[in-house]
Amino acid sequence: MARRKRSAWVSFTLLGAGLAILPILIETGIGRSWVRVIDFSLLYIMLAVGLNIVVGYAGLLDLGYIAFYAVGAYCYALLASPQFGLHLPFWAILPIGAAAAALFGILLGAPTLRLRGDYLAIVTLGFGEIVRIFLNNLNTPVNITNGPQGITLIDPIRIAGFSFAAKHHWLGLTFSSPQQYYYLFLTLTLALIFVALRLQDSRIGRAWAAIREDELAAAATGINVRNLKLLAFAMGATFAGVAGGLFAGFQGFVSPESFNLMESVMILCMIVLGGMGNIPGVILGATLLTVLPEALRYLGDWQQAWLGRIVVDPDDLRMLLFGLALIVMMLYRPAGLWPSRLRRREWEDQRTS
């Protein structure tokens, strides 16, 4: 037991050290653009972990999840850009964005309480599109979102005078902007993962599992099904609101384009691919689906170099491989790459009975 504990600490320390030097290795090894890719994958991990609360824990299929990311991003964009001339500090905007997203989560949850499965999926899908279309059209009669052009010149994230957009020298090393964002995103990602793990093991998490399994039986044990479903929507939305605010500050630009249906589907795929309900699986899924498509870009360069022209467009190839990966997954690992104990059990059950 003691030995296992010690080895857990060793791997924990190694993991921590690895995560700490990762951006330095990547920037010197394969270039700064890859640090940006890693930054984005951290944002997607936050989103996937958040959506996992709604879909994986509580079993509510949400296809409009990206809308909450949009709410968080636009909150930041409107409160820290020349659009309204507001320049609120980061520590004020992030909670506002998270709270606004949570409110939207409840707004979506309340009318859909009685819906299940496919029907819930359809309504949430519509909700996601409605939010995007609103963002696209709220430039008349009063210009709020600047319509399809989006909002530009968003303030970079700045905490206590430390700007994440400027270079900093520390311990003889020069840290670029994407590297600094990496450390900020990593901190917040770890915090959100911690919250998600604690929720899973809590009374609330067990109640969500019961609702997912059998709503009627859950109600019979005294669970307040309505409130807990709303809480799941609000919690999931809060995670997306935080990620959205970070995205706006990091990118410096938001437009409705970034929040289309494909993004919602992508985040859902990350969860399904990695293993629904299991946090390590979800993290794996989110990382794979953000890093691999970027890696595929190299295939275009190689084709150019070896064949003299581009035979298959990397973008097409990406979708092709993506589809192929999903089919292979369905056949060989239907519960995901790294499934939770529960999901694995569920698939084994269906196979044996």
Added chain:
Amino acid sequence: MSALLAVEALRVAYGKIQAVQGVDLTVAEHERVCLIGANGAGKTTLLKAIAGMQPSAGGSIRFTGDAIAHKPSSQIVALGIALVPEGRGIFSRLTVAENLAMGAYIRRDKAAIRREIDIIYQQYSRLGERRDQPAGQLSGGEQQLLAIHRALLSKPRLLLLDEPSMGLAPLMVKAIFATLADAHKTGVAMLLVEQNAHLALAHSDRGYIMETGKIAMTDSASELAANSDIKRAYFGV
């Protein structure tokens, strides 16, 4: 005896269809009452209305004197009414232990809960042996036992049972009614819905006969069991 549960002129409707049409029913403290009737008589609907899972369209439901007709099920469980739903309603992918833990969801006294669950494991070694296995892998009878014990862990004063014997082997039915008898000894009142009239009346103090949404007859269990009309209609004699 004072009435623990008093249902008066209760009506429940699904759209235009009235499933329960003005039912009066009482269950006294520590009493065992059964509700007998054919398919579609409205028995399950009545139980769901009492448990707060189906809104009523009229009439009143009182539990220990308080009106509960418009309370959500989560509050009703806390007041002391537990429903064992039709078809068991266990969480089949959660383990046996997790199922039992969910039964005590509204309670906070962790030590006492653990003690009670240990006693269940000792009494039913099959549940104890399989505590870490998914409940869906249990046999039908074991699932029903699990469902009953899960309901009892909320410390109810009134247990509502919807067809606990449905689809089970005679030996298992016996074990289930023995469990219910044990629970009754600790002071739990019961309202039992059954299609098996013989079985239900043998384990009840009083009975109600329900036909197409209304109470057709009520009497002591022994009188009902001796009634020749009922014998013909429900015992298949």
